[in-house]
Amino acid sequence: MKLTARQQQVLQYLHQHIQTHGLPPTLHELMAAFGWSSPAGAAKHLQALAARGLIGHSAGKARGIRLLPAGLEVLGGGVTLPGKTGIVATAMGAVHSAGAIDAAGFAGSSVRAGLAGASSTGNSAGLLERSVSLLDDVLNLPLVGRVAAGQPILAGARIERHLQVDRWLFRPPPDFLLRVQGDSMIDDGILDGDLVAGKATPEALHGQTVIARVDGGITIKRLWHRDGQLRLLPRNVRHRPIVPDPVEDFAIEGIYCGLLRRPD
Numbered sequence: 174m175k176l177t178a179r180q181q182q183v184l185q186y187l188h189q190h191i192q193t194h195g196l197p198p199t200l201h202e203l204m205a206a207f208g209w210s211s212p213a214g215a216a217k218h219l220q221a222l223a224a225r226g227l228i229g230h231s232a233g234k235a236r237g238i239r240l241l242p243a244g245l246e247v248l249g250g251g252v253t254l255p256g257k258t259g260i261v262a263t264a265m266g267a268v269h270s271a272g273a274i275d276a277a278g279f280a281g282s283s284v285r286a287g288l289a290g291a292s293s294t295g296n297s298a299g300l301l302e303r304s305v306s307l308l309d310d311v312l313n314l315p316l317v318g319r320v321a322a323g324q325p326i327l328a329g330a331r332i333e334r335h336l337q338v339d340r341w342l343f344r345p346p347p348d349f350l351l352r353v354q355g356d357s358m359i360d361d362g363i364l365d366g367d368l369v370a371g372k373a374t375p376e377a378l379h380g381q382t383v384i385a386r387v388d389g390g391i392t393i394k395r396l397w398h399r400d401g402q403l404r405l406l407p408r409n410v411r412h413r414p415i416v417p418d419p420v421e422d423f424a425i426e427g428i429y430c431g432l433l434r435r436p437d
Contacts, residue, residue, distance in 0.1 A: 176225075176247070183207070183218045184227060187240055188248055195345040195372045195428045197238040236378065311337050316350045316368065336368075336433075343430040348373040350433070351384060351391065358382075358393055360408035367434050369393055371427035382429035387417050393429065 176184070186206055190198045198206070203215045219238070222228045227244035230237050318331040340346055347370035356365055361382065363369065371384045379398045384391060385405055394405035394415060405415040417423040 176222075179207075180218055180221055181247075183215075184222060184240075184244055184247060187228065187238060188245070191240060192345050195374055195430075196376055196378065197236045197240070199236055236376075312340050312343075312346060313337050314347060314350050314370070316352070318352075338370075338433070343370050345372045345428075345430060347371055347430040348427065351393070353393065353432075357407035357409050357412040358395075361395070363393065363408070363429075363432060364434070367432045369432045370430040372430050373427045375425050377425050377428050383425050384427040384429065385417070386422065386424045386426050387415060388422055391426065396425075 183203070186203070187197060190196075190202070200212055200215055203219075204210075204212065207215070209215050219228065219230070222244070223230060225243070227241055227247060229239040229241055313335050314337075315332045316334050316336055318333040336350060349371050350368045351371055353363055353365055353367045353369055358364075363382075369384070377383045377396050379396060381396050382393065383396045383405070384393055385396075386392075387405070392405065392415065394407060397404040397406050397414070403417060405417060407414065
């Protein structure tokens, strides 16, 4: 059975919200976007999409809507599933390369192509085709250096330089680059010296890789959040989880979108 026009619009909105913000919308955000005055209108369309296997939902979560691979297929693109080759999932299963990208030593005028060995089992770069100009396709991202204690990463950071990268390399589009120091995330293919792309947001889902501020420092870890407890998990058995104290200097600064790696 074909989707109704409104169901198609809802599916497109869910996907666009995830691409833009890195998180699914809440029910109230969905209501506001479509002008629905009660949750019943939104629930009807979500239930119809769920019945067709296009979306899923985690009960009890404000942002529990999940866009499933079948939903992405309906929108016109494939989906790449996370594997063990350095390709890391962002929000809702949309996966983009964390493989080695030839960035001309991170100093070229534009990082284009050169996906050197990154695995791909689908068309993850083109989930929704857009008519954009060449300039709109290029992101001018600040490479963040030392971050001032207690300050948001973009407000209190020293910017080393700006790098131009193609927008299609990442989902959601990132806001900044951060150089990795250490080997705590090597099992996720994030290596010392890599440039991690981050989407600035104070919110993240359980299981997402986040850029977080802890005790005045910036760390990249997998977020574990269950039953009111919070942990930042490394992806290397030689490192211990971080249990931040929310009362102290702690904040989610962004979510991981992918990375750039200098070619050997």
